[in-house]
Amino acid sequence: MKSLLIVTAAVETATGLALLGLPLLVVSLLLGGSLDTPAALVAARMTGAALLSLGVACWLARNDEMSRAAVGVVAAMLLYNVAAVSVLLYASIGLGLSGIGLWPAVILHVALAVWCIACLRISQTNQSTKVKPQR
Numbered sequence: 001m002k003s004l005l006i007v008t009a010a011v012e013t014a015t016g017l018a019l020l021g022l023p024l025l026v027v028s029l030l031l032g033g034s035l036d037t038p039a040a041l042v043a044a045r046m047t048g049a050a051l052l053s054l055g056v057a058c059w060l061a062r063n064d065e066m067s068r069a070a071v072g073v074v075a076a077m078l079l080y081n082v083a084a085v086s087v088l089l090y091a092s093i094g095l096g097l098s099g100i101g102l103w104p105a106v107i108l109h110v111a112l113a114v115w116c117i118a119c120l121r122i123s124q125t126n127q128s129t130k131v132k133p134q135r
Helices: 002-021 023-031 038-061 068-094 102-129
Strands: none
Touching (some): 002 038, 002 102, 023 038, 023 102, 038 068, 068 102
16 A cells, blocks of 8 residues: 555656646646636646645555555545546546546546555455454
């Protein structure tokens, strides 16, 4: 779980910082589109702030891998990765958007989701095999 949290922290922090600082470039690479309105630019930067927050949460949880809080962070990242794949697939298939980074991003989020599931299963197995104190 520690490796997952470190990798996720690095990826999401970098993406968040990129969206905060260079949202036009990131959206162009990811979706092949532009941010035509000030509202779209603000939404992209808010997304960057959210991803930066996820990165920080993962980084802070990396040394606490068997705590309930760390398991909660991994469960939240699973939800995020599944949602990211869904939104990116809709952008491609439903809206016809496509940038050079779209399919690599889909593959990355699928891989991270699978890794999250594996870590959650291991955590669940470890929790169920612990000896429970007698009362």
